[in-house]
Amino acid sequence: MSRAIPSGPGQAANAQARLKAPAIDKMEAKLSKASRALNASPIQEISHLAQRCGAINLAEGFPDFPAPPQVKHAAVAAIAADLNQYRHVQGICDLLAVKMKQNHVLDFDPLTDFVICCGQSEAFAATILATIDQGDEVLIFDPAYETYESCIILAGGIPLELRISQVYVPLDPPYWTLNVDKFMRSFTGRTKAVVLNRSLNEEKIGCIKETNYNSYSPHNPTGKVFSKEELEVIAAACCQMDCLAITDEVYEYITFDTHKHLSIASLPMMKERTIITSSLSKTFSVTGWRIGWACAPTAIASAIRNIHIKITDSAPAPFQEAALAALQSPPEYFSSLKADYVARRDFLIKMLSEVGFQVHNKPQGSVFIFAELPKTCLLCDVSELSPATFPFIDFVKELIEKAGVAAVPGRGFFHGDCNDLTQQSRYVRFAFCKSNDTLSAADQKMRSCVGK
Amino acid sequence: MPRLRRDSPAYLTPPPSPNHEMLSSFCFCRSATRRFSYPSAARMAAVSTASEAKEPQQPPPVLVAKRLDKFKTTIFTQMSMLAVKHGAINLGQGFPNFDGPDFVKEAAIQAIRDGKNQYARGCGVPDLNSAIVDRFHKDTGLHIDPEKEVTVTSGCTEAIAAAMLGLINPGDEVILFAPFYDSYEATLSMADAKIKAITLRPPDFAVSVDELKSAVSKNTRAILINTPHNPTGKMFTRAELEQIASLCIENDVLVFADEVYDKLAFEAEHISIASLPGMYERTVTMNSLGKTFSLTGWKIGWAIAPPHLTWGLRQAHSFLTFSTSTPMQWAASVALRAPDTYYEELKRDYLAKKAILVEGLKAAGFIVYPSSGTYFVMVDHTPFGCENDIDFCEYLIKEVGVVAIPTSVFYLNPEEGKNLVRFTFCKDEETLRAAVERMKERLHKS
Numbered sequence: 001m002s003r004a005i006p007s008g009p010g011q012a013a014n015a016q017a018r019l020k021a022p023a024i025d026k027m028e029a030k031l032s033k034a035s036r037a038l039n040a041s042p043i044q045e046i047s048h049l050a051q052r053c054g055a056i057n058l059a060e061g062f063p064d065f066p067a068p069p070q071v072k073h074a075a076v077a078a079i080a081a082d083l084n085q086y087r088h089v090q091g092i093c094d095l096l097a098v099k100m101k102q103n104h105v106l107d108f109d110p111l112t113d114f115v116i117c118c119g120q121s122e123a124f125a126a127t128i129l130a131t132i133d134q135g136d137e138v139l140i141f142d143p144a145y146e147t148y149e150s151c152i153i154l155a156g157g158i159p160l161e162l163r164i165s166q167v168y169v170p171l172d173p174p175y176w177t178l179n180v181d182k183f184m185r186s187f188t189g190r191t192k193a194v195v196l197n198r199s200l201n202e203e204k205i206g207c208i209k210e211t212n213y214n215s216y217s218p219h220n221p222t223g224k225v226f227s228k229e230e231l232e233v234i235a236a237a238c239c240q241m242d243c244l245a246i247t248d249e250v251y252e253y254i255t256f257d258t259h260k261h262l263s264i265a266s267l268p269m270m271k272e273r274t275i276i277t278s279s280l281s282k283t284f285s286v287t288g289w290r291i292g293w294a295c296a297p298t299a300i301a302s303a304i305r306n307i308h309i310k311i312t313d314s315a316p317a318p319f320q321e322a323a324l325a326a327l328q329s330p331p332e333y334f335s336s337l338k339a340d341y342v343a344r345r346d347f348l349i350k351m352l353s354e355v356g357f358q359v360h361n362k363p364q365g366s367v368f369i370f371a372e373l374p375k376t377c378l379l380c381d382v383s384e385l386s387p388a389t390f391p392f393i394d395f396v397k398e399l400i401e402k403a404g405v406a407a408v409p410g411r412g413f414f415h416g417d418c419n420d421l422t423q424q425s426r427y428v429r430f431a432f433c434k435s436n437d438t439l440s441a442a443d444q445k446m447r448s449c450v451g452k
Numbered sequence: 453m454p455r456l457r458r459d460s461p462a463y464l465t466p467p468p469s470p471n472h473e474m475l476s477s478f479c480f481c482r483s484a485t486r487r488f489s490y491p492s493a494a495r496m497a498a499v500s501t502a503s504e505a506k507e508p509q510q511p512p513p514v515l516v517a518k519r520l521d522k523f524k525t526t527i528f529t530q531m532s533m534l535a536v537k538h539g540a541i542n543l544g545q546g547f548p549n550f551d552g553p554d555f556v557k558e559a560a561i562q563a564i565r566d567g568k569n570q571y572a573r574g575c576g577v578p579d580l581n582s583a584i585v586d587r588f589h590k591d592t593g594l595h596i597d598p599e600k601e602v603t604v605t606s607g608c609t610e611a612i613a614a615a616m617l618g619l620i621n622p623g624d625e626v627i628l629f630a631p632f633y634d635s636y637e638a639t640l641s642m643a644d645a646k647i648k649a650i651t652l653r654p655p656d657f658a659v660s661v662d663e664l665k666s667a668v669s670k671n672t673r674a675i676l677i678n679t680p681h682n683p684t685g686k687m688f689t690r691a692e693l694e695q696i697a698s699l700c701i702e703n704d705v706l707v708f709a710d711e712v713y714d715k716l717a718f719e720a721e722h723i724s725i726a727s728l729p730g731m732y733e734r735t736v737t738m739n740s741l742g743k744t745f746s747l748t749g750w751k752i753g754w755a756i757a758p759p760h761l762t763w764g765l766r767q768a769h770s771f772l773t774f775s776t777s778t779p780m781q782w783a784a785s786v787a788l789r790a791p792d793t794y795y796e797e798l799k800r801d802y803l804a805k806k807a808i809l810v811e812g813l814k815a816a817g818f819i820v821y822p823s824s825g826t827y828f829v830m831v832d833h834t835p836f837g838c839e840n841d842i843d844f845c846e847y848l849i850k851e852v853g854v855v856a857i858p859t860s861v862f863y864l865n866p867e868e869g870k871n872l873v874r875f876t877f878c879k880d881e882e883t884l885r886a887a888v889e890r891m892k893e894r895l896h897k898s
Contacts, residue, residue, distance in 0.1 A: 062570040072569070075779075076561045082551040085749045118606040118751065121774040129642065287571045288778030290606065290751075310638045311613045312606040316777045317749025318560075 074325035174360035223363020560783035576604030618768030624673035631862030685823025719824035812888025837898025
């Protein structure tokens with residue numbers, strides 16, 4: 001998977017306009033070798049292929065089952081009740097403050113410490129714009145998906161003031177554990193923030209590639225949840241280095257087994273320097289509603305709010321109303337959400353293992369499984385594949401054509417100084433936020449393809 | 453009406469108002485300290501907001517640079533609070549107190565029920581992109597590509613932010629016409645642009661071509677125009693647009709055209725500058741659903757631009773919000789295919805409202821400037837003897853019980869707006885009549 005950079009607007013008609021348009025040559029020079037070698041976006045190719053073959057889509061990270069009826073009903077009622085003009089629904093902040101207290105024993109002021117945004121995407125963007133200055137560095141754990149800034153820097157052509165540098169901190173395979181040494185060595189005098197990209201800025205790939213397909217959600221491919229010990233290390237570093245922590249907690253209710261979602265903000269000395277972002281999207285299966293929020297100490301929240309007001313001004317009004325209903329769902333809702341996802345996860349792991357994938361790392365949270373290709377692939381001859389021929393693409397294509405199932409090549413989730421291209425090319429990401437019917441159908445197709 | 457925040461004795465900060473025009477922005481300054489040279493508390497600069505009283509307990513925040521330096525005061529929030537306190541009729545807020553048409557609301561409801569609740573494609577639901585293209589063709593005669601030249605955003609506000617952040621280099625000059633919609637200046641600061649403002653002056657708020665010519669330099673990257681214009685109600689004439697166009701072509705300057713009020717064009721024909729010869733290739737034309745369909749809270753907007761400009765805009769958009777609310781996009785595609793009768797009726801209704809307000813303002817003693825489009829009217833308040841627009845607006849709330857917006861905040865130089873205030877007529881007729889009555893009875897010329 002290339003680094004999400006399109007081939008650029010080569011079709012710029014006006015030569016003069018091109019001079020002032022994004023510096024295309026500069027941009028192309030900064031493209032990775034992999035992406036420059038490709039004419040079209042590989043993901044686009046995969047998506048088109050998937051559609052043509054009628055493949056079952058386990059690539060997209062959003063549900064194909066409906067949102068909870070009471071939440072939809074609340075949105076419908078709000079539209080019918082004329083709640084359609086600009087509004088700020090303070091009740092959302094009140095409910096979030098209660099949840100922060102219940103879930104994390106954190107006290108936030110609902111009047112000042114929350115900013116309701118158009119999705120976690122906007123909450124994150126507003127946070128970055130509010131806290132990160134030109135020349136600052138931001139640490140991001142790898143594998144992850146690139147944020148926009150990275151695309152900008154790589155692109156070299158977008159004239160955004162930010163010019164921040166992203167420093168990728170590799171997590172150690174196969175369990176994606178925090179490597180304390182690599183982490184600590186990533187800090188410099190310019191490090192401003194650490195991003196806990198439990199699920200970072202998804203879907204960027206879709207828009208940036210100017211595609212025609214329904215976007216993917218390539219984020220948090222590994223399903224890793226940082227352990228308490230790891231969070232303590234990160235927290236200690238943030239305190240010692242006087243950095244901010246910016247978290248993305250959209251999967252806060254989709255954590256499995258004994259892994260309870262722990263927010264770094266609840267660790268000692270962290271509340272004052274943590275910005276939590278989250279949304280309704282994953283918890284309530286309404287990824288298209290764009291209701292998210294940032295939660296931070298008052299003064300930081302104030303700066304984020306100022307930015308938000310200039311970016312979109314407010315989140316969609318009827319869905320803010322529906323958020324009130326959603327956030328008042330009884331505890332049973334959350335426990336059955338979790339149970340349902342556990343069942344789906346386990347089903348998919350079983351399927352993948354039995355057709356030959358290696359699932360080293362049972363996801364602890366989110367809706368993805370990051371599986372390694374079998375040493376001897378039952379679907380195709382892996383030994384023929386090499387980085388030069390972009391095996392990840394070929395394998396995924398085989399999967400679509402032969403097995404009728406679409407997934408996302410894992411290569412694109414790795415960044416920075418990646419020494420082991422071959423190793424990284426061996427991962428494929430599957431989503432299990434799909435209905436039982438979809439998963440069963442995928443299961444049948446895969447098994448019949450490998451004759452099991 | 454926006455839902456108001458509950459009163460609370462602990463309340464220190466004004467609630468974030470849904471209407472950008474009523475809200476303000478909080479002032480704050482840039483962090484000037486460097487890392488590791490100073491202890492953490494000093495490293496972060498203080499924020500001067502209405503929440504100052506809370507500051508001492510926390511380390512001062514990390515701030516945005518001079519990005520948001522220029523900040524307008526909390527004047528709107530103060531006005532809003534004052535309005536509530538005095539039970540004033542609000543002709544300040546720029547959004548309707550009536551709702552959108554049923555056929556559009558029903559389309560959104562249907563989309564939700566049909567399960568269209570997951571991520572839409574980043575640049576827009578294809579059906580909506582097509583509807584936008586069709587509408588644009590009807591309005592301008594231009595044929596554009598829905599996949600490559602249309603980007604759906606969370607309201608026109610985001611289209612503007614994405615255009616600025618995606619296409620403006622730090623240090624680029626951008627020319628605005630004052631008075632201007634309040635988010636332009638702040639968003640341009642975020643993009644680190646140098647702002648030059650050309651003032652539009654009463655009575656007709658015409659563009660001074662000489663001023664414009666001398667403002668354009670080799671560093672000018674873009675000119676931002678808003679037509680029909682908020683707050684003056686001016687509509688840029690063909691002659692003015694042609695002059696702007698020739699300067700842009702000569703100097704290789706882009707145009708960002710905010711056309712959200714294009715369907716509220718009453719006294720003149722709305723002209724999109726993108727339709728002038730040589731202009732499409734350098735213009736970003738922005739619009740939204742909210743004003744035309746009285747659904748300002750849905751946040752459906754769009755930007756139309758040639759591929760090379762769309763590319764930069766989409767980069768910014770993908771960072772800012774990534775995608776736009778799916779069910780509302782489906783409803784918007786239905787809305788934009790509304791027959792001409794919808795638009796004719798919209799205009800008729802607004803013209804009737806405008807007549808009530810304008811006649812009432814004249815009768816009350818204001819100097820009323822002709823408004824050709826939008827649902828705003830600018831008036832000169834000086835017959836009533838107040839020192840400036842803010843004082844007048846406070847007086848109007850307290851003594852008369854009506855809210856208007858002081859326009860000085862819409863100028864780079866506030867002095868230029870001190871005689872002027874803005875009223876809106878996007879309210880039901882009963883509200884307008886009641887407000888007019890209060891003004892006729894209680895306003896006294898000095």
